[in-house]
Amino acid sequence: MAYPTGTFELIGLWTGWLLMLMIYSYPLYKENMVYRFAEHIFIAIFLAINMVVNFSNVVKICITPLLGGDFLMIVPLIIGILIYTMLIPDYRWISRYPIAILVGAGFGLGMRGVIKPSILDAVVSTITRPTDVGVMAWINFLYIAVGLISSVLYFLLTYEHTGPLKSPTRLGRLFIMIGLGAYFGNTVLFRFTMLTGRAQFFLQVLKIIPM
Amino acid sequence: MSGQNIFDKIQNIDRKVFYWVLFITLCVPFMMPLALPIKVVKNTRDLYEGVTGVNIEPGDIALINFGYGVSAWSECAPGIAVCTKALFREGARIVFMGSHYDVELTYNKLRSDAAADFAGKTYGVDYVFLGYFTGGESAIAQLATDAWTVYPEDHFRTPVSEIQMMNDFHGWEDIAVVLTSDTGDVGSYFLRQWQGSHGTLLAEIGIAMNGSTDYPYYLAGNYFGLSIGSRGGAELEVLIGEPGEATTSMDSINASHILIVLAVIMANVGYLVQRRQA
Amino acid sequence: MSQLLRREAVFAITGIVTVLMFVEYFFFPQDWIVASTIRNWAVIIYNLSLGLGAVRLIMQHVMGTQRRRDNWQFSLLFLVAFVIMLFTGLAGYLSTGVATSNSIYNWLFNHVYTALGATTYAITGFYIFSAAYRAFRARNVDASLMLIAGCFVILSNAPVGEVIWSGIPVIGEWFRFVGQVPGMRVFGVVGALGTIAYGFRALLGKEKGFYAGGAEE
Amino acid sequence: MTFILLILTFAAMYYYMYLGKQGKTFKIRTLPAIQAIPEAVGRAAEMGQPVMWTPGIAGGLNDSTQGPQTLAAISILEYVTEECVKAGVKIAALCPLPDALPLVEETMRTAYTAQGKPEEFDDEFIRFFSGQSAYMTGTLGYLQRERPASTILVGGFYYESVIIAEGGNTIGAMQIGGTNNTHQMPFLVATCDYMLLAEELYAAGAAISGNPDALGSIKGEDMIKLLIVTITGVGFLLGAAGITFIADLLGM
Numbered sequence: 001m002a003y004p005t006g007t008f009e010l011i012g013l014w015t016g017w018l019l020m021l022m023i024y025s026y027p028l029y030k031e032n033m034v035y036r037f038a039e040h041i042f043i044a045i046f047l048a049i050n051m052v053v054n055f056s057n058v059v060k061i062c063i064t065p066l067l068g069g070d071f072l073m074i075v076p077l078i079i080g081i082l083i084y085t086m087l088i089p090d091y092r093w094i095s096r097y098p099i100a101i102l103v104g105a106g107f108g109l110g111m112r113g114v115i116k117p118s119i120l121d122a123v124v125s126t127i128t129r130p131t132d133v134g135v136m137a138w139i140n141f142l143y144i145a146v147g148l149i150s151s152v153l154y155f156l157l158t159y160e161h162t163g164p165l166k167s168p169t170r171l172g173r174l175f176i177m178i179g180l181g182a183y184f185g186n187t188v189l190f191r192f193t194m195l196t197g198r199a200q201f202f203l204q205v206l207k208i209i210p211m
Numbered sequence: 212m213s214g215q216n217i218f219d220k221i222q223n224i225d226r227k228v229f230y231w232v233l234f235i236t237l238c239v240p241f242m243m244p245l246a247l248p249i250k251v252v253k254n255t256r257d258l259y260e261g262v263t264g265v266n267i268e269p270g271d272i273a274l275i276n277f278g279y280g281v282s283a284w285s286e287c288a289p290g291i292a293v294c295t296k297a298l299f300r301e302g303a304r305i306v307f308m309g310s311h312y313d314v315e316l317t318y319n320k321l322r323s324d325a326a327a328d329f330a331g332k333t334y335g336v337d338y339v340f341l342g343y344f345t346g347g348e349s350a351i352a353q354l355a356t357d358a359w360t361v362y363p364e365d366h367f368r369t370p371v372s373e374i375q376m377m378n379d380f381h382g383w384e385d386i387a388v389v390l391t392s393d394t395g396d397v398g399s400y401f402l403r404q405w406q407g408s409h410g411t412l413l414a415e416i417g418i419a420m421n422g423s424t425d426y427p428y429y430l431a432g433n434y435f436g437l438s439i440g441s442r443g444g445a446e447l448e449v450l451i452g453e454p455g456e457a458t459t460s461m462d463s464i465n466a467s468h469i470l471i472v473l474a475v476i477m478a479n480v481g482y483l484v485q486r487r488q489a
Numbered sequence: 490m491s492q493l494l495r496r497e498a499v500f501a502i503t504g505i506v507t508v509l510m511f512v513e514y515f516f517f518p519q520d521w522i523v524a525s526t527i528r529n530w531a532v533i534i535y536n537l538s539l540g541l542g543a544v545r546l547i548m549q550h551v552m553g554t555q556r557r558r559d560n561w562q563f564s565l566l567f568l569v570a571f572v573i574m575l576f577t578g579l580a581g582y583l584s585t586g587v588a589t590s591n592s593i594y595n596w597l598f599n600h601v602y603t604a605l606g607a608t609t610y611a612i613t614g615f616y617i618f619s620a621a622y623r624a625f626r627a628r629n630v631d632a633s634l635m636l637i638a639g640c641f642v643i644l645s646n647a648p649v650g651e652v653i654w655s656g657i658p659v660i661g662e663w664f665r666f667v668g669q670v671p672g673m674r675v676f677g678v679v680g681a682l683g684t685i686a687y688g689f690r691a692l693l694g695k696e697k698g699f700y701a702g703g704a705e706e
Numbered sequence: 707m708t709f710i711l712l713i714l715t716f717a718a719m720y721y722y723m724y725l726g727k728q729g730k731t732f733k734i735r736t737l738p739a740i741q742a743i744p745e746a747v748g749r750a751a752e753m754g755q756p757v758m759w760t761p762g763i764a765g766g767l768n769d770s771t772q773g774p775q776t777l778a779a780i781s782i783l784e785y786v787t788e789e790c791v792k793a794g795v796k797i798a799a800l801c802p803l804p805d806a807l808p809l810v811e812e813t814m815r816t817a818y819t820a821q822g823k824p825e826e827f828d829d830e831f832i833r834f835f836s837g838q839s840a841y842m843t844g845t846l847g848y849l850q851r852e853r854p855a856s857t858i859l860v861g862g863f864y865y866e867s868v869i870i871a872e873g874g875n876t877i878g879a880m881q882i883g884g885t886n887n888t889h890q891m892p893f894l895v896a897t898c899d900y901m902l903l904a905e906e907l908y909a910a911g912a913a914i915s916g917n918p919d920a921l922g923s924i925k926g927e928d929m930i931k932l933l934i935v936t937i938t939g940v941g942f943l944l945g946a947a948g949i950t951f952i953a954d955l956l957g958m
Contacts, residue, residue, distance in 0.1 A: 008596060011600075012596055012599060012600030012601075013600065015600050015601060015604070016600045016601065016603065016604030016605075017604070019601065019604050019605050019608070020604050020605075020607075020608045023605065023608045023609055023612065024234075024608065024612070026612070027226075027227075027230050027612060027615040027616070028227060028230050028231065028234070028615075029227070031843050036560070036563055037563070037566065038605060039609075040563045040564075040566050040567045040570070041566065041567075041570050041601065041605065042601075042602075042605035042606070042609060043546075043567065044566075044567045044568070044569075044570035044571040044574065045570055045571075045574045045597060045601055045602050045605070046312075046602065046605075046606070047543050047546060047547075047571055048570075048571050048572075048573075048574030048575040048578060049312045049313070049574065049578065049598065049602060050312050050539065050543060051540060051543055051575055051578075052574075052575065052578035052579060052582060052588050052594075053312045053343050053588070054345070054536055054539045054540060055579070055582070056582050056588065057343060057344070057345060057536050058533065058536050058537060060362075060363060060364050060368075061360070061361065061362075061363060061529075061532065061533055061536065062533045062536075064363060064364070065363060072526075073533070075530065076529070076530035076531075076533035076534055077533065077537070079530070079534055080533055080534040080536070080537030080538065081537060083534070083537060083538045083541060084540075084541065084544070086541065087541075087544065087545075087548075093494075093495045096495070096499040097498075097499060097502065098534045098537075098538065099499075100499045100500075100502040100503045100506070101502060101503075101506055101527070101530060101531055101534055102349075102531055102534055102535060102538070103503050103506075103691060104502060104503040104504070104505065104506025104507045104509075104510075104531075105348075105349045105506050105507075105510060105527065105528055105531035106347065106348060106349065106531075107503075107507050107684075107687075107688035107691055107692065108506060108507035108508070108509065108510025108511060108688075109348045109349060109352050109403070109404065109510050109528075110348060110403070110684050110688060111507070111511075111684060111685050111688045111689075111712065112408075112510055112511055112514040112515075112708070112712070113348070113352075113402075113403025113404055113407050113408060113514075114403060114680075114681040114684050114685070115681060115685075115708045115711050115712055116403075116407040116408075116708050117402050117403060117406065117407045117428060117431070117433045117677075118677040118678060118680065118681035119677075119678055119681050119682075119711065119934065120707060120708065120711065120956045120957070121407075121428075121431040121432065121433055122427060122431055122674050122677055122678060123934060123937060123938050123941065123956055124431065124953045124956050124957050125427075125430055125431035125432065126674070126938055126941075126942065127938060127941035127942045127944075127945040127952060127953055128945055128950070128953050129945045129946055129948065140667045141946070143667060143668075143671070144667065144670050144671055144674075145938060145939075145942040146671075147670070147671025147672070147674075148670075148671045148674050148675060148678075148938055149935050149938050149939055149942075150671075151671050151672060151674075151675035152675055152678060152679070152931050152934055152935050152938075153931075153935060154675075155675065155679045155904070155905055155906075155931060156735070156928050156931055156932070157734055157735055157905060157906065157909040157924050157927075157928060158732050158733065158734060158735060158924060158925050158928045159735055159928065160735045160736060161735060161736075172675075173631065174630070174631065174634055175671040175672050175675075176671075176672040176675065176903065177631045177632075177634045177635045177638075177672070177895070178634055178635070178638045178664065178668045178669060178672055179423065179638075179668075179669040179670075179671065179672020179673045179675075179676075180635050180638075180672065180891050180892045180895055181634060181635035181636065181637065181638025181639040181642065181664070181669075181892070182423050182638050182639070182642045182664050182665055182668060182669035182672075182673075183420075183423040183424075183669070183673070183888065183889070183891070183892055184621075184625075184635065184638075184639040184642075184892035184893075185638070185639045185640070185641070185642025185643045185645075185646060185661075185664075185665075186419040186420055186421075186422040186423050186439065186440065186642060186646065186665075187419070187420045187617065187889065187892070188468065188471060188617060188621070188639075188643050188646075189419035189420075189422075189439075189440045189441065189442060189464065189468075189643070189646040189647075190286060190418045190419040190420035190440055191420075191611070191613050191614040191617050192237070192463075192464060192467045192468065192471075192614050192617075193285045193286050193419065193440060193441040193460060193464065194282065194283065194285055194286065194607070194610060194611035194613075194614060195233070195234075195237055195467075195611045195614035195615070196237050196285060196441075196460045196463040196464060196467070197284065197285030197460070197607060197611065198607060198608055198611050199234065199237035199238045199241065199463060200241055200459075200460070200463075201604075201607070202238065203238055203241050203242070208241075208242060209241045209242060222623075224622075226619040226623075229615075229618050229619045229622060230615045230618070230619070233614070233615060233618050234615075247648040247649055247651075247652060248648065248651075249648050250648070250651065250658065252662065252666075253666075254666075280606060281602075281603045281606045281607050282606045282607050282609070282610035282611070283610070284607065313598070313602065313603070313606065315587075315589060316598070316599070316603060345532075345535060345536055345539065346531065346532030346533075346535040346536060347535060349528045349531040349532050349535065350532045350535075352528060353525065353528045353529055353532060356520040356525050356528075357520060357525050357529070360525070360529045360532075361529075361532065366587070367586065367587060368586035368587070382520070408514065419646065420889060422665070423665075423669050423673050423888075424673050424676065424677070424888060426665070426666065426669070426670065426673065427670050427673050427674045427677060428677075430666075430670060440646070442646050442647075442648075445648075461647070461648055464646070464647050464648075465647045465648060465649035466649075468643050468644060468646065468647035468649065468650075469644075469647070469649060469653075470618075471618055471621055471643060472640050472643055472644055474618070474621060474622045475621050475622065475625050475636065475639075475640060476640075477622075478622045478623065478625070478626070479625075479626060479627055479636070482626045482627070483627065511712075515708075515709050545804070613865045613868070616865065616868045616869050616872070617868060619872065620868045620869075620871075620872045620893060620896075620897070623872055623875060623876070624871070624872055624875055624893070624896040624897040625896050626896070631895070632895070632896060635892065635895060635896070639892070673888075676888055676904060678931075678934060679904055679905045679927075679931075680886075680904070682715070682927045682930060682931065683774075683886070683904075683905055683908065683927070685712070685715050685716075685719075686719060686923040686924070686926070686927050687774055689715075689716055689719050689720075689923060690919055690920070690923055693723075693919075695723075695919040
């Protein structure tokens with residue numbers, strides 16, 4: 001992408017750059033008026049985009065088919081609108097109906113879908129011996145199996161971590177800590193990559209590096 | 212305060228000092244690139260091999276979900292660009308869709324990042340952009356069984372019945388491979404409602420933060436491949452032989468990662484000395 | 490009657506919809522029109538429900554402006570920016586079917602929203618850095634293990650790790666690809682069971698958290 | 707196999723919920739973070755400073771993954787408030803969740819009433835913040851001004867956890883954390899003296915509320931966990947010997 005030359009594009013580029021500085025004035029300085037200015041603009045614009053996109057989506061998946069003769073679409077449209085009764089204290093209970101359908105579908109799909117990948121496939125993967133012949137592959141095989149067993153034991157919530165459960169649950173917690181450490185390391189990559197993108201934009205607008 | 216020794220002072224450096232140091236550390240490498248070699252790990256290679264070679268036949272349909280917005284372009288866009296190029300070069304057709312309000316911007320960016328590959332393709336025949344969807348897990352499950360109810364029209368309001376390649380896509384059976392790139396939960400919806408339920412080939416081009424939670428699913432075979440964050444994107448750029456945004460950002464990643472580890476070591480030395488003194 | 494409409498019928502609908510999803514999954518290998526229709530309704534209801542948060546936020550800022558609460562000027566700014574973006578977007582959508590066809594909306598979308606979106610979410614990078622410095626201490630064995638795994642993963646995620654010492658990617662990748670697996674896999678297992686437990690209680694009408702906080706009218 | 711495991715899980719949960727209804731009580735194991743609450747309150751009493759409770763911004767009650775965390779956090783608030791009333795310590799609830807506010811208020815008011823001091827409850831104990839940055843800034847400001855002796859950070863957190871917990875650390879507060887959001891766990895583990903990891907948060911909520919349905923389903927979950935441990939253990943030994951019977955069975 002080349003550095004823009006059109007007036008509106010240039011104004012846009014610099015507006016974005018200034019707004020970025022306004023937002024970063026918060027961590028780099030402290031909470032202040034320019035930060036609040038940028039923050040409110042962001043929330044307002046985000047919300048408006050959100051409403052425009054959702055409106056067009058409702059038209060696409062519901063209103064257009066309805067006008068095209070699919071009269072059954074009137075049902076979800078009415079039920080969906082009922083969710084706004086939440087804003088009227090006396091009729092708030094009506095909003096429970098659309099929520100009930102959302103909750104029912106969400107839980108039905110969640111419960112039916114979660115068992116295979118999160119439990120069954122996880123256990124099968126843990127107990128399937130490595131195809132590699134190296135010693136390290138077998139050590140890893142043992143590590144993961146012992147790790148999974150002991151950390152599931154750690155999450156036994158109605159048994160005290162004493163007696164025979166004391167050592168395995170302690171071990172389980174250590175496995176979890178290693179997992180959280182790796183998670184932290186990956187989080188650093190994620191957050192710094194996002195900042196890196198901003199640092200690049202900062203320099204590109206100033207023409208210090210090419211766009 | 213005058214009684215503070217060096218270790219006390221180390222413990223109490225003003226946070227703004229860190230922020231400035233970090234921002235400068237991120238900026239400098241762009242001006243003085245080092246371009247260190249990037250090693251490709253197995254999960255990234257599996258992803259690349261899954262979208263190239265014998266796995267993809269010309270005419271197969273791939274589904275690419277933009278589960279990220281502009282905020283995560285640096286993490287997700289490079290990986291998606293490489294996979295799009297690779298799929299097009301294999302002759303695959305691609306359906307693009309997304310779960311962020313700004314999906315149109317992301318789609319436009321991809322068209323710009325892979326401009327040469329899009330140039331030889333025809334909209335509606337080789338690829339289609341369905342646009343935004345919402346509805347959480349229900350929508351993804353519905354997409355698997357009756358895609359046209361989730362998307363009666365494409366992003367540009369053309370009815371899907373009038374789009375040539377959409378006549379070949381009604382549900383999960385028509386899709387050879389799904390690539391999803393997420394900051395949120397949409398990948399797990401595909402995992403449960405497509406891969407778990409129908410055995411669809413699925414890969415995640417995820418943000419690094421989710422790398423830890425995604426990896427066990429890759430290991431169990433739920434994902435045939437996995438790209439983790441900008442590093443995964445850089446590895447994919449190595450594999451396709453076209454360095455891009457992710458490769459460029461690796462220098463800043465190098466500098467900032469060294470900085471944070473040094474900071475943690477310094478703080479812990481101070482802490483341990485203080486504790487011994489106490 | 491009131492109790493029936495306000496509570497029992499609601500729980501019954503939740504239960505029926507949940508069971509329909511199960512029946513489809515376990516007994517209809519292909520598509521089942523009943524479940525598919527209900528799911529399509531859920532998608533439409535979900536879309537409609539997304540405006541609720543927006544309405545609340547707008548009401549809050551309208552009241553803030555009307556009553557001249559603290560920082561009401563920012564509430565006014567919010568409302569002005571919101572109205573401009575909303576109307577230009579709707580104008581674009583209604584005229585051509587694509588909101589970005591309106592040049593003002595498109596300009597704000599491309600330059601203001603993009604810049605602020607990318608910037609706002611990246612801000613955490615700063616906090617993570619200072620938190621790592623101030624909080625990550627080898628206080629005990631647990632914290633030390635987390636610290637060691639974290640540092641090796643950080644260094645192995647950056648190509649420079651290998652330049653510093655060839656052992657870094659070896660150890661770091663072990664933590665990334667083996668070391669963390671039991672810990673993360675257990676979160677998958679207990680998370681799945683937690684989802685089922687919570688869903689099961691909701692199915693039986695024992696979880697009232699969703700229903701507007703469960704408070705009785 | 708998915709069907710069988712789902713039915714087994716339902717059956718186990720239903721059975722223990724039924725036993726709970728019949729009067730059988732299930733005890734949640736000792737959770738050091740919960741045991742530490744009286745210590746946290748005692749510390750505040752000694753120092754003459756308040757205790758702060760905050761539930762994070764993620765947990766809108768209608769959200770199926772985040773909402774339960776808020777409900778568990780409110781159960782913990784009930785216990786913390788009761789302890790504070792007993793010890794004559796001030797408690798501040800900093801809440802960024804509008805839909806949870808009525809529950810927070812009701813919970814605190816009930817705890818004051820239960821301790822026979824309804825007149826001491828003041829709405830001012832609850833502070834509401836709208837939006838994440840207002841929440842972060844407001845909470846950091848509160849920490850600096852009021853310098854609470856202890857902070858209880860339990861619930862569904864997003865990245866404000868890093869900032870608030872670091873702020874609490876800076877003023878030397880004793881911190882008790884808890885979340886089921888994996889992405890925030892490393893930060894709370896690093897910054898808090900005690901931590902409720904993942905499901906422990908729900909268990910703590912259930913233990914405090916004494917809800918027989920929640921306790922029964924947790925007991926049922928435990929049975930399934932034991933089954934998973936057994937299958938993994940046996941499957942591992944057989945798998946190592948090259949016998950794939952269990953893996954094949956689970957993969958059906």
